[in-house]
Amino acid sequence: MITMIELGINNLSKSFGANKIFENVGFDIKTGEIVGLIGRNGTGKTTIMKILMGHEDYEGEVFYRKGVTLGYLDQIPVFEEDYSVKEVLYLAFKDVYDIKKKMMKIEHSLTDGDNDIDRLMKEYGQLQERFELLGGYDIDEKMSKVTIGLQISDSIQKMKFANLSGGEKSKIMLGKILLEKPELLLLDEPSNHLDLKSIEWLEEYLKEYKGSVLIISHDRYFLDRVVNKIVELDYNGASIYHGNYTYYLMEKERRFIEAYNRYKENQKKISKMEEQIKRYRIWGKMRDSDKMYVRAKELEKRLAKMDKLDKPVLEKTKIKLSSKGFDRTGKEVLILKNVEKSFESRTLFSGLDLTLFYQDSLAILGDNGTGKSTLIKIVMEVLESDKGSIKYGSNINIGYLPQEVNFEDENISILEAFQYKYNITIGEARTELAKVLFIKDDVFKKISILSGGEKSRLKLCMLMYEKVNFMILDEPTNHLDIDSREILEETLLEFKGTILFVSHDRYFINKIATKIGEIENKKLEFYNGDYEYYKNELLKKADSIVPKREQTNRSSNKNYNRKRVDDNEKIIKRKKKQLEAIEMEIELVETSIDELDKEMLINSTDAGKLNEISMEQNDKKEALSKLLEEWEIISEYIDSLR
Structure with a gap:
């Protein structure tokens, strides 16, 4: 494959009014590269995607390889009301079907003896060649590959596209773009709305993709498995890392250490020169020597011209939450026996058993629609089970972190919310909030303007202050950027109680879970280890099929x-x-x-x-x-x- 630059960006800057989003951003995407675009929420990742598609103005330079085809899921388009999901997916092959229509028209014309047969046959041959080149004979195979991979069942394909939820529409449009196979694919959080099996299929699909890909994602496991280049955005530009997410972490730390060592050497030189200047002035005064003053001034000029390096800052600050002081639960924290739940005629699970012990951290996995969140609601007593029993251990104090954190009054500040809720002094409230990195003027931010990650941090701080000893979380990393996910992970790793959670963030699961429970065939199957252990066990099961068949x-x-x-x-x-x-x-x-x-x-x-x-x-x-x-x-x- 000849390597060419498919997309280039130079000195790109963007502001909304007086608010600077980013400046001096520069990177390129070469043929075959799969690039991960990462950065904190608000650094302009999605804005860059919109700029690339011509939907936002900008300062700087953006250029494409001549003739390159683009694919980007910008927003959910509106189709005719009677369009089925299958018809929407087949729109990916519109050009192919247009050729097929022309071929059919020529076939009809050939039956009329009055037409120029030689001319028609030549035209038909050209169309047929084009039809084959565009994969016209492989359409059904391509459709099958994508619909099975993204779990777009036959029943879903028959549904009206207009009747789908927003998440389902996004998945269908992702399928359509993959079927179109553009030379440059722009994906904004492609793993959202997909279950684990579909995400893993998408990873394999992208690894074999013939074009180039730019991906915005907070899914670190996905970035590790798919991308071969990372572009990290911040407010001052972009940093490039030629590797996957793990490489990025190691290389970023190496660069920081290198920059810090340069800074220390620079500071040593400055201190040495300042000491020399000080000595020359003292000697000049002691000896009444103009010569010493001249030397001091010469050194001052040199010092003024000397490059002074800024101290590199390691952005990540560790949280300081402590779960000491909460009351210990008994050995058994939660016991579910023979639990069953159905909605109308559909049974989600039956005969479900679960025993959760003190300091277990159990991740509930399963395909979309298997009842993971329903199980959490049953445990939280928001829903009732149809059958079975639920028993809590002794001395339980439950804390719940939902997918989207909301507060009763969001027009007050972080500080006010914490102070009023617990009737404590400003100083006490600030001390607690500082543990989750709300410091200085941060505490005066109104809750209504907080990001999802900031709201989660505030909620976690409250739960820890309340000394909860059993934490229940439902998709807690949704809508969080990578930094916020890492803060959440640090908090939970410090937590000394018991955790039950649902998540499709494999990186998060691997760090937090000590056990995995998978809902499959309406039962809960357990694996005594983290996500990697769970995957290895599945691999062993798959491999064991071979000798069984023999x-x-x-x-x-x-x-x-x-x-x-x-x-x-x-x-x-x-x-x-x-x-x-x-x-x-x-x-x-x-x-x-x-x-x-x-x-x-x-x-x-x-x-x-x-x-x-x-x-x-x-x-x-x-x-x-x-x-x-x-x-x-x-x-x-x-x-x-x-």
């Missing part, structure tokens, strides 16, 4: 010994042979890639040949990536049997 296929053979099939050593031996075969394939593909490298050097002046070799090399690299992934999965399976 056992089933051979069961008809009377002489077949079932015990030998279940013997781990036999399975390992067979899997090792698979590994050896894959390793041979890997070696062959790597050799082919090396040979293609040599061909590129030989044909370095032939652009057409270079393009052909590059495309072949790219296919080989994709094949190599899949082989390596297959090798890794089988290796992990072998390790699990030992």
Whole structure:
């Protein structure tokens, strides 16, 4: 693949009136790059997307590769009222269907002997070639891939698009854009409104995407798995990191340490010169020497011209909440037995059992619509279960953090809300608020203008002050930027009580959960570990299907010994042979890639040949990536049997 700049941004600035959003932003997106655009809420990420689509004016320079096609979900368009979801998705192939209509018209004309058959056949051939090039014969296959991946079922496809919720419409429009396959894809929070299975499918889809992608996302797990470049926005510009989210974290820390060391060296030089100036002045006074004063003035001029580095600031300040002092619960915090809940004729779960122990941190997972939030509402006694029993342990003090935090009176300040609620002094209130980073004039902000992250911080501060010992959270990271998510994580990691939560933020789950409970087939299945442990257990289950199938296929053979099939050593031996075969394939593909490298050097002046070799090399690299992934999965399976 020939690498070109698909999109370039230079010295981009944007203000709304006197309010500066950002300035001097510059970065580019090259062919094949998947770029994550990150930054605190309010730094202008979505504004940049709107600028790129021509919906906002700006200062600076934005340029695209000539002829590049763009795809961006800006807002939900309005379609004709009777449009079904399926018809909306098929609009992605409008150009293909227009060609098909022309082909059908020519087919009809060919039956009329009076027409110029040679001309029509030539035109038909050109249209057919174009139809095939645009993937006209693969439309159903493409539709199936995207609808299955995003879990857009047949029943949903038959629904009227106008009758869908906002979240459902966003998912359908994401599907339509993916089907259009633009050369440059602009995605603003694409994992919103998707469950975990759909998010994981989207990750794999984007990793194989042939074009370039710019993604705004607060999903750190998603950024880790998909992007190969991070652009971090702040109010003074953009910083570029050539790697995924984990690389960004490490590189940002390295840059900070490097900048801080430069600052310290700079300060040493300044201090040394100031001391010299001071000494020359003292000596000049003691000896009544003009020469010493002259030297002092020369040094002062040098000091004035010298570059003075600003002290680098590490933006993240750790919260100082403490959960000491709350009353301990008993060993068993929550017991659910044989719980069932249905809505009309649809049963969400039945025979559901759950025992939550002191200091457990349990994440409830499951596909959309399996009843995760319903279960939380039952535990909170907002909803009643149809069957079963719910029992709380002794000495329970529950604190609840919902998806969207609201306060009874949002026209008062943070300080007033805290002070009045607990009838404490201003000083006491400020001390508590400072623990969640509300300091100085921050405490005078009205609650109505706070971001989602700031409201969550205030609510957490209140819960901790109330000494809750059982925390229940329903999608707590929704609408939070990365910094706010990290503050929430720090708070919960400091919390010494018990936690029950629903979330689709895998990074958050992996940090907070000590157990996973997945609602599947109307039951709750438990995994005693974090998210990575849960995923590995699912992988083992998937891999175990292979030997089970082999056992089933051979069961008809009377002489077949079932015990030998279940013997781990036999399975390992067979899997090792698979590994050896894959390793041979890997070696062959790597050799082919090396040979293609040599061909590129030989044909370095032939652009057409270079393009052909590059495309072949790219296919080989994709094949190599899949082989390596297959090798890794089988290796992990072998390790699990030992």
